[in-house]
Amino acid sequence: MINLIEKVTSFFKNQVFQNTLDMEKNKSISNDFDINGSDVIEDDVVVTSESNNDNPSNNISEEGTVSTLSENVKIEEIPIISDSVSKNDIDEINKVYLSTLQSCDNGYVIGASIRGRSHELHDTPCQDYHIFEKVIDGWYILAVSDGAGSAKYAARGAKANSTFSVRLVKQMLMEKRWIENEYFPTELEWYIEARAIFERIKLIIRTKVSELEEESVEADFNATLLLAIVTPKGVLTAHIGDGRMGYLSDDDEWKAMMTPHKGDEANQTIFLQSGWTSPMVPAFKLGGIFVPEITIVRGMPKAIVLMSDGCERASWECSIMDIEKGKFVDNNIPYKGFMNPLIEALDSCSHEDRMQLFVDILNHGTTACERELDDKTMLLAVFK
Amino acid sequence: MGVERFRGESAPNAEMKCLCVLVMDVSGSMEPCIEELNDALRNFFKDIEYARGLPESTKDQLEICIYAFDEEVMLKRNPCLLKPGEVPAKLNQRGSTTESVAALRAAIQMVEDRKEFxxxxxxxxxxxxxxxxxxxxxxxxxxxxxxxxxxxxxxxxKAKKYRIMGLGVGENISEKTLRRLTNNNARKLKGTNFGAFFDWLSNSMGIIVSSKPGQKVDISAGSDEWMSKFDDFEV
Known part of the structure; x- marks a missing residue:
């Protein structure tokens, strides 16, 4: 895998990276995309917001409805980069900023982005974002982004990363005809496409930020990106930054689908907006992990989960005492003592009650859930 | 079904630790205010144990280490979490010299050792x-x-190895020297208001342990009770 990625990285430096530095190309690309990202939202979109006035589906214009994936559509501006996300967009009781609930493949997808108590304390909005989108039966796109606490417009960066990634994945799927041909790519192919998507998002944001009247820089929009594509033949993931992605295998074993990028100090990470595209030999890694990192899971899992780091202390084995080694280690495994009861609980309640229960569990289900002060996002797909 | 029927548990992850080393002058000139200092320190311990106005996790994250110094440097508390009901060792003043530099060296070494741990x-x-x-x-x-x-x-x-702050007590404090010893991050206590200082310190620790490293935080709330305003700083 490492050799493979090194080869591809070299390929990219020759073929793709030069393109990304071409300012003329920048302009033509950015004209295709409005920074607001609303053009990725279709009528059947599953992202719903309980209280978010900034919800793209509330703002979408007739112009903004996308008829085909490849069309370049002019969309009226809605705020991602241009305006701040309002702190008032929060359901004051549950602190839910954004929620997702939909049936799929006889199962369901459920997601919530919840404003953390430290964000209340510091009077900042929820800086997480997530999107689930069904492309067609059997093909789903999931994205989670966590805005950097130190970034001026973290919430807007998280929203931009999520919306652009979904849009670009859809475009890629159509143009590569993967759905039509029921094609499942090799690691090499997926790495090339994933890297292209991530570079393109970075480029769009860079271009749009440079057009803003306010004096902003790319880093003001720093946010992570976790991306997963579910296909009938397996799951493809790519990510930059921290957070967690994992799946429940056919033989009921929880496994990770990514290794978070971490620096030397705790909670240090990298963002999609960071300088990871600069040509480097050897290829750029953070904490021993390639940036971006991709994984492929062959075969359909029973469930997959994406989350921001605000959920990991409760639901992930990330700092567990290893008696033999005599130290705490990051096992990087979904904690079955949390994840299995979560799915059991969600399975056992009605579809109507599912979201409230999910949010209640994330807020109060365990001591770690209650104590967590950071924003929390969990996006869980359970397939039957 | 409500959340009370959720039978899951949290993963047994380690809490993220925050070490706070208190380096306190107990030389003879501290005599008029040593009791106030002891009272404030006791309340500081209680505030953390009972999470008074603090995130509940603070007591599982904050490790306190105490040095007292006069002509010698005395380790009064090894760095570790507070134990239930723990009362800090009483500080006693003695008429003697003030080995500030040796005390700071010991504190810096303690920080390095604990980070290694x-x-x-x-x-x-x-x-x-x-x-x-x-x-x-x-x-x-x-x-x-x-x-x-x-x-x-x-x-x-500069290398972000630790953050240091100085607190000057009384009228004989040399602001210039205190600033030199604390990378210019020194403040003067109003009178002997140690209580307000430790209230502020526990609140600040609560804010820090609920933040992400790299995040800018504002710890100025309550600081005007005992000193001039702080600037924002990076955790």
């Missing part, structure tokens, strides 16, 4: 804090030692 045991941690409290100049005053540690602290803070 965190790394060896795989525990995540925040940037440690050193709080240096004194009511006068180092005595005897040795310029070469002061210049040496001033430079070390400046470089250490």
């Amino acid at each position: 965190y790394k060896d045991t795989g525990q995540p941690y925040y940037r440690p804090w050193i709080v240096f409290m004194t009511d006068g100049e180092p005595y005897p005053y040795r310029e070469n030692e002061i210049a040496e540690i001033e430079e070390q602290i400046r470089l250490d803070e």
Whole structure:
């Protein structure tokens, strides 16, 4: 895998990276995309917001409805980069900023982005974002982004990363005809496409930020990106930054689908907006992990989960005492003592009650859930 | 079905630690205010144990280490979490010299040792804090030692090895020297209002342990009770 990625990285430096530095190309690309990202939202979109006035589906214009994936559509501006996300967009009781609930493949997808108590304390909005989108039966796109606490417009960066990634994945799927041909790519192919998507998002944001009247820089929009594509033949993931992605295998074993990028100090990470595209030999890694990192899971899992780091202390084995080694280690495994009861609980309640229960569990289900002060996002797909 | 029927549990992850080293002058000149200092320290421990106005997790994250110094440097509390019902060892003043530089050296070494321990045991941690409290100049005053540690602290803070703050007590404090010993991050206590200072310190620790490293936080709330305003800083 490492050799493979090194080869591809070299390929990219020759073929793709030069393109990304071409300012003329920048302009033509950015004209295709409005920074607001609303053009990725279709009528059947599953992202719903309980209280978010900034919800793209509330703002979408007739112009903004996308008829085909490849069309370049002019969309009226809605705020991602241009305006701040309002702190008032929060359901004051549950602190839910954004929620997702939909049936799929006889199962369901459920997601919530919840404003953390430290964000209340510091009077900042929820800086997480997530999107689930069904492309067609059997093909789903999931994205989670966590805005950097130190970034001026973290919430807007998280929203931009999520919306652009979904849009670009859809475009890629159509143009590569993967759905039509029921094609499942090799690691090499997926790495090339994933890297292209991530570079393109970075480029769009860079271009749009440079057009803003306010004096902003790319880093003001720093946010992570976790991306997963579910296909009938397996799951493809790519990510930059921290957070967690994992799946429940056919033989009921929880496994990770990514290794978070971490620096030397705790909670240090990298963002999609960071300088990871600069040509480097050897290829750029953070904490021993390639940036971006991709994984492929062959075969359909029973469930997959994406989350921001605000959920990991409760639901992930990330700092567990290893008696033999005599130290705490990051096992990087979904904690079955949390994840299995979560799915059991969600399975056992009605579809109507599912979201409230999910949010209640994330807020109060365990001591770690209650104590967590950071924003929390969990996006869980359970397939039957 | 409500959340009460959710039978899941949290993964047994280690809490992210935050070390706070208190370096306190107990030389003879502290005599008029030593009892107030002891009272404030006791309340500081209680505030953390009972999470008074603090995130509940603070007591599982904040490790307190205490040095007292006069002509010698005395380790009063090894760095560790507070034990239930723990009362801090009483500080007693003695008529003697003020070995400030030696005390700071010990505190810096303690920070390094504890960070090594965190790394060896795989525990995540925040940037440690050193709080240096004194009511006068180092005595005897040795310029070469002061210049040496001033430079070390400046470089250490630049490398984000720890954050240091100085608290000057009483009217005989040398602001210039205290600033040199704390990378210019020194404040003067209003009167002997140790209570307000430790209230602020516990609140600040609560804010820090609920933040992400790298995040800018504002710890100025309550600080005007005992000093002039702080600037925002990076955790």
